[in-house]
Amino acid sequence: MKLYICRTRLATAAAAQAATEAAAAVANPTGMELDLPVDPNEPTYCFCNQVSYGEMVACDNADCKIEWFHFGCVGLKEQPKGKWYCSDCAALKNRRKGR
Ligand SMILES: [Zn+2]
Numbered sequence: 001m002k003l004y005i006c007r008t009r010l011a012t013a014a015a016a017q018a019a020t021e022a023a024a025a026v027a028n029p030t031g032m033e034l035d036l037p038v039d040p041n042e043p044t045y046c047f048c049n050q051v052s053y054g055e056m057v058a059c060d061n062a063d064c065k066i067e068w069f070h071f072g073c074v075g076l077k078e079q080p081k082g083k084w085y086c087s088d089c090a091a092l093k094n095r096r097k098g099r
């Protein structure tokens, strides 16, 4: 029970901090993105169309349009064993196999 209460407080503090940061971003007069300096020429990946960050996983389909994905965006927590296909390619393969 104590642990539960403690976690609730942590979550509330994090939410309060996020709200403060959002307010700071609104107040930012330059209108620039503060958290991630993104090079406009940097290639983007993944379903989310963002630059690479953290751990990335490659789709094993050679024809994959995107090829690289963020772990978080595809629901991975660690490097998958063996072959891995993104949901687009997995759907294509399943369709082909089904007919
Ligand atoms: Zn992503």
Ligand SMILES: [Zn+2]
Pocket (backbone or CB within 6 Å): 059, 060, 061, 064, 065, 066, 067, 085, 086, 087, 088, 089, 090
């Ligand atoms: Zn793919």
